Amino acid sequence: MFSGIVEEVGRVSAQRGGQLTVEASCVLEETRVGDSIAVNGACLTVTQIEDSKFVADLSPETLRRTNLGLLAPGDAVNLERALVYGDRVGGHLVQGHVDATGEVRSVTTEGDSYLFRFSVPPQLLPYVVEKGFIAVDGVSLTVVSVDAGSFSVAVIPYTYRNTVLGSKGAGAVVNLETDILAKYVERWARERGWLSAS
Numbered sequence: 001m002f003s004g005i006v007e008e009v010g011r012v013s014a015q016r017g018g019q020l021t022v023e024a025s026c027v028l029e030e031t032r033v034g035d036s037i038a039v040n041g042a043c044l045t046v047t048q049i050e051d052s053k054f055v056a057d058l059s060p061e062t063l064r065r066t067n068l069g070l071l072a073p074g075d076a077v078n079l080e081r082a083l084v085y086g087d088r089v090g091g092h093l094v095q096g097h098v099d100a101t102g103e104v105r106s107v108t109t110e111g112d113s114y115l116f117r118f119s120v121p122p123q124l125l126p127y128v129v130e131k132g133f134i135a136v137d138g139v140s141l142t143v144v145s146v147d148a149g150s151f152s153v154a155v156i157p158y159t160y161r162n163t164v165l166g167s168k169g170a171g172a173v174v175n176l177e178t179d180i181l182a183k184y185v186e187r188w189a190r191e192r193g194w195l196s197a198s
Contacts, residue, residue: 004091004140041138043096091140
């Protein structure tokens, strides 16, 4: 479980044979083989630690659902270690289970902040609500507005500078994870016949 508060931006060192190697510093403190690190919001298990790098395996499911298969050496990635129970949660509860990818449609400035608009796959749209939470490349964000095929978020200067969002322009592919609570409520209501099976 994560909070969507990025601890550092790492760099991809290599990706081959279903393995991703990432250069990092902060997230390696007290990290051991078997621990979880969110890479662009996808929960990965650390399989090796070598100096200032860690290695994680990428399953076919992870490659299908995320943007991790598009990464190349030198690419920047958002990194966050798993939560420690009892710590403050600055964002929202993020599982690191990416639902799908979307694309940056536009980035505009609004005062000192940046207004990002992202496309969203139709199957995720019911879980994206105004003022609700969403994780974009692992960053906990609040939805500003939603329309038939996209949503917008406001990104403050700190987040823009200290995550990979600052390097994303129109057409960039991002990982999306919607709030898990909406999915549980929907399933619960459907099993009781309160919702149609559509």
